[in-house]
Amino acid sequence: MRLRALLENDALGLRLLGGDDELDRTVRGVMTTDLKDPSRYLSGGELVLTGLAWMRDPAESEPFVRILASAGVSGLAVGAVGVAALATGEPDQGGVPDDLVQACLRHRLPLFVVEESVAFATITEHVVRQVSGERAGDLAAVVDRHRRLMTSGPAGGGPEVVLDLLGSDLDLRAWVLSPTGRQIAGAGEPLEPGLAATLAGEHLAATRTGRRGPHRLNAAGSTYSLFPIRNSGRGAAPAVRDVRETVLSDWLLAVEADAGDWPAARLDLLQGVTQLIAVERDRRDASRVVRRRLAQEVLELVQTGAAPAEIAARLRVAAPVLLPGLGTAPHWQVVVARVEWEQEPGQGTAVDGGPIAQALLEEILVDPATVGAESADRIAVAHSGDEAIALVPLAAGPLPDSEDEGPVPALGLHADALLAAVRAPLSSGLGDDGRLTLGVSAAVHSAEGLRGALEEARHARRVAAARPGRVCAAGHHELASHVLLLPFVPDDVRRAFTARLLDPLRDYDRRHRAELIPTLEAFLDCDGSWTRCATRLHLHVNTLRYRVGRIEQLTGRDLSRLEDKLDFFLALRMS
Numbered sequence: 001m002r003l004r005a006l007l008e009n010d011a012l013g014l015r016l017l018g019g020d021d022e023l024d025r026t027v028r029g030v031m032t033t034d035l036k037d038p039s040r041y042l043s044g045g046e047l048v049l050t051g052l053a054w055m056r057d058p059a060e061s062e063p064f065v066r067i068l069a070s071a072g073v074s075g076l077a078v079g080a081v082g083v084a085a086l087a088t089g090e091p092d093q094g095g096v097p098d099d100l101v102q103a104c105l106r107h108r109l110p111l112f113v114v115e116e117s118v119a120f121a122t123i124t125e126h127v128v129r130q131v132s133g134e135r136a137g138d139l140a141a142v143v144d145r146h147r148r149l150m151t152s153g154p155a156g157g158g159p160e161v162v163l164d165l166l167g168s169d170l171d172l173r174a175w176v177l178s179p180t181g182r183q184i185a186g187a188g189e190p191l192e193p194g195l196a197a198t199l200a201g202e203h204l205a206a207t208r209t210g211r212r213g214p215h216r217l218n219a220a221g222s223t224y225s226l227f228p229i230r231n232s233g234r235g236a237a238p239a240v241r242d243v244r245e246t247v248l249s250d251w252l253l254a255v256e257a258d259a260g261d262w263p264a265a266r267l268d269l270l271q272g273v274t275q276l277i278a279v280e281r282d283r284r285d286a287s288r289v290v291r292r293r294l295a296q297e298v299l300e301l302v303q304t305g306a307a308p309a310e311i312a313a314r315l316r317v318a319a320p321v322l323l324p325g326l327g328t329a330p331h332w333q334v335v336v337a338r339v340e341w342e343q344e345p346g347q348g349t350a351v352d353g354g355p356i357a358q359a360l361l362e363e364i365l366v367d368p369a370t371v372g373a374e375s376a377d378r379i380a381v382a383h384s385g386d387e388a389i390a391l392v393p394l395a396a397g398p399l400p401d402s403e404d405e406g407p408v409p410a411l412g413l414h415a416d417a418l419l420a421a422v423r424a425p426l427s428s429g430l431g432d433d434g435r436l437t438l439g440v441s442a443a444v445h446s447a448e449g450l451r452g453a454l455e456e457a458r459h460a461r462r463v464a465a466a467r468p469g470r471v472c473a474a475g476h477h478e479l480a481s482h483v484l485l486l487p488f489v490p491d492d493v494r495r496a497f498t499a500r501l502l503d504p505l506r507d508y509d510r511r512h513r514a515e516l517i518p519t520l521e522a523f524l525d526c527d528g529s530w531t532r533c534a535t536r537l538h539l540h541v542n543t544l545r546y547r548v549g550r551i552e553q554l555t556g557r558d559l560s561r562l563e564d565k566l567d568f569f570l571a572l573r574m575s
Contacts, residue, residue: 001027001130003075003110006047012126013118014077017101019110025074028268030127030275032120036060037067040212043267044072047127049120051079058099065103076109077123080116121279128272159277163187166273173256176229176277179204179248179360179429180422182368191254193368195220197425202226203252204429207243214259214270225259226252229274229281244341244351248429249359251281288362294318295380295391302450303384311447318380319393332450333412334441335390336457337361338465342433357388360426360436365390365413368421389454394443415440415460415475427470437464438473494574501571504554516554519547523559524569 004023007014016023028045031038034053042048048068054060068076078096096113104111114123159176166172167187175186181197183190191199198219203226206215214225229251253274259267298318301311315332339353339360358381365379381390394412415438419426426436439460441453456476464474489497505516519537523544526533534544548559557564 001127003027003047005130006123006127007112009126011118012123013115014112014123015115017096017111017113018105019075019108022075022108022110025110027074027127028131028264029271030124032124036064039067039071040210042068042071042073043264045268046073047123048073048076049079049114049123050076052097052100055097055100058097061097061100061103062106065100065107065109069107069109073109075112076104077112077114079114079120121282124275125279128275131268131272159185159280160187162273162276170269175254177203177252177254178363179250179252179425180363180368181425182363182366182370184251192220193421196254197421199224199226199254200252201425201428203228203254204247204425205431207247207250208429208431210243214255214267216258216260222256223258225255225257227255227259227270227274229253229278242351244434245356248339248356248426249363251277253277290321291380292358292382294321295382295389298380298391298450299382299384299389299454302454305451308447311450315447318391331394331412331443331445332453333392333394333443334450334453334457335361335365335392335413335418335438336454336461337364337388337390337436337438338386338461339388339430340386340435340437353386354383354388357386357436358383361388361390361438364418364422364438365392387458389457412443413440415464415473419471419473423471430470434470435465436471437461439464440473440475442476489574498571498575501555501557501568502575505551508550508554514547514550516547516551519544520551520568521572523548524565524572528559528565 003025027047031046032049036054163174164187166174175191176184177200181200202217214227217224298314337357339357341351343350362379362381439457441457444453460474464472509516522536523533530541534541
């Protein structure tokens with residue numbers, strides 16, 4: 001389609017400010033951006049939509065327009081909301097800054113202003129539908145049908161129907177995946193979880209390095225092309241300055257085909273499909289607003305020490321939203337997560353980890369085997385500073401009221417299990433400069449227990465943060481053990497303590513191959529039992545006694561004393 005056709009459509013709310021002799025340019029797609037340099041996302045022929053959030057100084061107009069012209073875009077459309085926020089332009093220019101108008105004239109780039117009443121998503125949907133119809137009649141049916149689905153509400157079928165038609169009309173098998181590799185939608189058989197995690201990890205790694213999509217990967221005997229699905233319209237982030245702000249929350253479209261062999265027309269079609277799915281993603285994200293607000297309200301009450309009765313009243317409001325149909329008040333569990341990025345000197349503004357951790361925790365708390373976006377509907381996640389805090393309802397049996405009723409059953413979430421399926425792809429997205437740490441509380445059955453659960457989850461997260469690795473978690477059960485203390489011993493104290501006890505044994509083992517360290521570990525593991533330890537090591541008891549005696553001689557310790565056994569145990573754990 002051509003720019004002229006867009007201008008003639010009154011429903012799109014476009015007004016031309018300059019470039020009337022360029023209106024016969026062909027429009028191949030549409031892109032919404034507020035980046036100062038969106039070049040890596042441009043392939044040419046796009047109508048670029050912007051809210052001008054990137055503009056801080058008039059001098060920035062020239063380089064921005066030059067980048068668009070060099071990329072071969074067809075035109076630039078500015079939202080009236082962004083224009084109103086700047087309020088620097090002339091009235092006859094719709095309030096658009098004059099420096100931007102002049103830059104577009106110099107580079108012969110058609111410039112439009114979009115009426116405030118028209119959403120960018122409306123223009124995006126119209127362009128994608130028209131371009132698709134012109135370039136491939138078979139996919140035009142896909143786009144048109146999906147448009148009807150999006151306007152008819154969640155009952156319409158969502159992206160699954162689009163993917164089904166991609167398969168039937170274009171013979172393309174495709175899946176929508178979350179950043180963790182969980183399947184949001186797909187046509188036909190679901191992807192094997194390990195393969196989905198591999199595809200997600202490759203996509204995250206490629207995005208972190210700045211490679212332009214689609215990314216291609218050979219896996220499980222097939223070639224897959226990975227297309228990013230980014231937030232669209234005016235619900236998107238106003239100005240994404242750093243890829244780390246969105247890399248851990250954006251979906252992707254995985255297509256079982258080699259896009260490197262495709263003509264430009266087919267690439268355009270798939271890009272259009274990702275834009276339509278992004279609109280659906282925006283709508284589903286908007287549905288989380290109520291749950292997030294409920295979580296934020298409960299969190300503020302808990303943190304400010306509100307009366308348990310007030311917290312309980314708020315939980316009674318939250319329970320029907322989070323657990324519809326549940327007859328009794330649920331138990332609750334608290335999960336705390338933090339995403340931290342290393343900041344190099346002179347790198348600019350630090351990345352705000354709170355919203356990133358919030359979106360990521362909402363995804364992590366969904367069972368990886370669950371298909372669909374609606375599975376997160378019972379998860380309420382707030383964020384406070386750099387922390388994301390989840391209030392997770394558990395529809396489980398009653399907790400015991402006293403010790404006489406026996407041990408508490410293993411209810412709810414377990415820290416290690418939460419990250420088992422997502423550790424590999426998330427590590428790819430975190431790269432060499434990011435960390436995710438997570439702590440999980442025990443289950444509580446009343447409002448009185450929530451404050452303790454929150455502190456417990458925070459302590460567990462700090463234990464996780466003291467461990468090596470990019471993705472770490474710890475649970476409440478680790479807070480009643482020496483495991484809680486060891487991570488907080490200063491490194492110089494660790495080194496001195498372990499060197500004093502273990503270095504003599506290591507030196508002796510290197511010289512004589514005496515295996516004193518393995519003998520010491522086995523002896524402590526067998527609780528000092530000579531017979532059991534000798535059996536485990538396949539030694540005669542006298543040989544074992546000789547080795548233990550040598551250990552005592554080299555270290556000056558007595559392994560018959562509890563204090564010395566404990567010192568050796570801690571030294572081995574810290575080493």
